Amino acid sequence: EVQLVESGGGLVQPGRSLRLSCAASGFTFGDYAMSWVRQAPGKGLEWVGFIRSKLHGGTTEYAASVKVRFTISRDDSKNIAYLQMNSLKTEDTAVYYCTRGGTYYYPIWGQGTLVTVSS
Amino acid sequence: DIVMTQSPDSLAVSLGERATINCKSSQSVLYSSTNRNYLAWYQQKPGQPPKLLIYWASTRESGVPDRFSGSGSGTDFTLTISSLQAEDVAVYFCQQYYTTLTFGGGTKVEIK
Numbered sequence: 001e002v003q004l005v006e007s008g009g010g011l012v013q014p015g016r017s018l019r020l021s022c023a024a025s026g027f028t029f030g031d032y033a034m035s036w037v038r039q040a041p042g043k044g045l046e047w048v049g050f051i052r053s054k055l056h057g058g059t060t061e062y063a064a065s066v067k068v069r070f071t072i073s074r075d076d077s078k079n080i081a082y083l084q085m086n087s088l089k090t091e092d093t094a095v096y097y098c099t100r101g102g103t104y105y106y107p108i109w110g111q112g113t114l115v116t117v118s119s
Numbered sequence: 120d121i122v123m124t125q126s127p128d129s130l131a132v133s134l135g136e137r138a139t140i141n142c143k144s145s146q147s148v149l150y151s152s153t154n155r156n157y158l159a160w161y162q163q164k165p166g167q168p169p170k171l172l173i174y175w176a177s178t179r180e181s182g183v184p185d186r187f188s189g190s191g192s193g194t195d196f197t198l199t200i201s202s203l204q205a206e207d208v209a210v211y212f213c214q215q216y217y218t219t220l221t222f223g224g225g226t227k228v229e230i231k
Contacts, residue, residue, distance in 0.1 A: 045161075045169065045212055047220040063219070097168055104216045105159035107180060109168035 009113030022098030033102030125223035142213035157217035
């Protein structure tokens with residue numbers, strides 16, 4: 001069964017950092033780009049960014065709202081994608097979803113992990 | 120970025136009746152070289168992640184009931200639920216992947 005499981009969310013103060021993980025199983029992780037999408041409480045969906053597969057250079061793309069502050073990486077030996085979030089702001093409060101894929105539609109989503117940025 | 124505007128924000132439909140959700144993009148998402156519309160639809164139920172229903176504007180994802188259909192081209196798209204079932208109560212989002220991915224604001228579907 002194809003599965004994505006996010007972890008690492010929690011309560012963090014503004015200006016601090018947090019790293020989310022996305023553990024993948026049921027497919028050849030290294031063959032796919034991996035993305036992050038977030039959803040603020042009661043709001044819509046916002047694409048955060050993605051990382052290409054190593055075959056396609058392993059490069060990253062980010063939304064303007066998080067560029068410079070957020071970094072996506074991957075460890076294909078562990079089948080894990082990461083989202084490093086620095087200089088967090090209250091407006092970064094959201095459920096963060098990991099998805100399989102990069103620049104197209106997303107057939108596979110994790111259950112999400114909640115990040116709350118508050119003092 | 121392409122702005123996706125959905126309408127209505129919410130709608131209430133009787134069981135067995137048709138539900139129609141609209142999505143308009145600020146620029147065309149039809150890629151001429153492939154003649155494909157880079158548009159997807161998702162369903163999200165409370166406490167769950169979004170579920171892909173439709174991609175390429177009208178291709179139904181495997182396992183999605185055929186009462187769900189997508190249509191439209193260029194800048195105007197529609198998701199239709201032909202006969203609303205109780206389990207279809209959810210928020211529906213459109214998404215374009217023509218350029219940097221963006222989503223519509225969502226349409227909440229309820230039972231009348």
